[in-house]
Every structure is written in C-alpha cells, then in structure tokens.
Amino acid sequence: xxxxxxxxxxxxxxxxxxxxxxxxxxxxxxxxxxxxxxxxxxxxxxxxxxxxxxxxxxxxxxxxxxxxxxxxxxxxxxxxxxxxxxxxxxxxxxxxxxxxxxxxxxxxxxxxx
Amino acid sequence: xxxxxxxxxxxxxxxxxxxxxxxxxxxxxxxxxxxxxxxxxxxxxxxxxxxxxxxxxxxxxxxxxxxxxxxxxxxxxxxxxxxxxxxxxxxxxxxxxxxxxxxxxxxxxxxx
Numbered sequence: 001x002x003x004x005x006x007x008x009x010x011x012x013x014x015x016x017x018x019x020x021x022x023x024x025x026x027x028x029x030x031x032x033x034x035x036x037x038x039x040x041x042x043x044x045x046x047x048x049x050x051x052x053x054x055x056x057x058x059x060x061x062x063x064x065x066x067x068x069x070x071x072x073x074x075x076x077x078x079x080x081x082x083x084x085x086x087x088x089x090x091x092x093x094x095x096x097x098x099x100x101x102x103x104x105x106x107x108x109x110x111x112x113x
Numbered sequence: 114x115x116x117x118x119x120x121x122x123x124x125x126x127x128x129x130x131x132x133x134x135x136x137x138x139x140x141x142x143x144x145x146x147x148x149x150x151x152x153x154x155x156x157x158x159x160x161x162x163x164x165x166x167x168x169x170x171x172x173x174x175x176x177x178x179x180x181x182x183x184x185x186x187x188x189x190x191x192x193x194x195x196x197x198x199x200x201x202x203x204x205x206x207x208x209x210x211x212x213x214x215x216x217x218x219x220x221x222x223x224x225x
Contacts, residue, residue, distance in 0.1 A: 031212040033213060033214075035216075040219070040221070041218060041219065042203050042205075042216035042217050042218050042219045043157075043203070043216045044216070045213055045214070045215060048212075048213050086155070088157070090157075090214075092212050100159065100162065100172075101159075101212065101214060103156065103157040105155050105156045106155045106156065
C-alpha cells in the first residue's frame with residue numbers, strides 16, 4: 001500500500017531553535033496535512049496544503065507542498081517548550097479514495113536535556 | 114462550531130470480553146466518520162470509515178466491527194477482545210469533499 005516516509009523520527013530542541021521535518025512519498029499526493037499530537041490526546045490539525053508549491057504559515061509554523069507533489073515539509077521557528085509533541089504528516093495520494101488519508105509515522109519533538 | 118466526543122476515555126477489559134466505543138459529532142451534518150487505532154503513540158492505522166448512515170468500509174481485516182446508527186454517531190465494537198486489540202482508538206470526522214480530518218480525544222483501551 002501507499003506509504004509516507006517521515007523524518008526525522010525524533011529530535012531534541014532547545015528553546016529558540018528552528019526545527020524542520022519532512023515527508024516524502026513515491027506517489028503523487030493531492031493533499032498534504034500536518035498534525036500535532038500531545039500525549040494522551042487526539043491529533044490537532046495545524047496546516048492543510050492543497051496545491052503544489054503552496055507555502056502556508058500558521059503562527060511560527062510554515063509548511064510547503066512540494067513542487068513534485070511527492071513531498072512536504074514543516075518548519076517551526078523559534079521553538080518553545082510547548083512545541084514538544086509528535087508531529088504527523090498526512091496526505092491523500094492521487095487516485096486514492098476521497099477523504100482517506102495516509103499518515104506518516106511521526107516526528108517526536110523533545111526538549112534537549 | 115463542530116465538536117467531536119469519544120466515550121469512554123479509558124477502558125480496561127479482559128480478553129474475550131465484548132467492546133463498544135462511541136463517537137459522536139456535533140455541529141455538522143452528514144460528516145464522513147473514521148476509526149483509527151494508534152499503537153505506542155505512533156502510526157495511525159485506519160480501521161473503518163463511513164460516508165453515511167449504515168455505510169461502513171473496512172480497511173483492514175480484524176477482530177473489530179463498526180456501525181453508524183445515526184448521522185453523527187459512530188460505534189466501534191468487538192464480540193471478543195484479543196490482547197492485540199489494546200491501543201489508542203481515535204475517531205475523526207471530515208466534510209464530504211474535504212480531506213481535512215478532525216480528531217476526537219481518543220479512547221485508551223487496555224486488554225488484559
């Protein structure tokens with residue numbers, strides 16, 4: 001089946017640092033979504049992207065829909081402690097069932113000790 | 114505004130016992146509804162989705178079933194739980210032609 005490769009799997013952040021993560025696929029996607037999940041809670045939608053090349057911001061978060069339609073990245077600028085959590089990319093690949101998303105395995109953000 | 118509820122929040126059940134998890138959505142009509150399972154805080158696996166009352170599609174063969182008795186109610190069931198059914202179960206909704214899915218708070222199921 002379709003798979004998304006999300007990297008890195010985990011990373012440590014120090015307050016004030018910028019963070020970057022990305023997702024890639026071997027298939028063309030027509031939608032990319034980015035979610036954040038806090039422990040014990042459901043994922044929360046951060047950013048939705050629908051057009052190749054689209055660059056969208058939500059506060060300190062910026063995400064882009066890759067030109068090839070096979071990748072997307074999420075940047076967090078000037079990280080703060082509450083940015084800790086697991087970030088998931090999700091997408092609908094071209095030809096997939098409407099509304100059915102494929103999820104990456106997540107990037108776990110932790111505070112640098 | 115739309116809200117999504119899941120009940121119960123946590124559940125501990127013995128192997129072989131039945132299961133019923135409920136999801137309800139408020140503030141929207143005719144949503145698409147989804148059940149996911151998440152193991153070990155990672156990786157969401159789509160279990161079932163529904164585009165309308167009584168319409169259920171299963172994504173993976175398993176020990177679980179789903180039903181949609183009302184427009185905004187989605188139920189996940191099992192007749193006999195297995196140890197491997199333990200996990201974090203998430204319900205989500207989306208509007209017909211949109212791909213943005215909105216998740217509920219989840220149910221933590223532990224099968225002992």
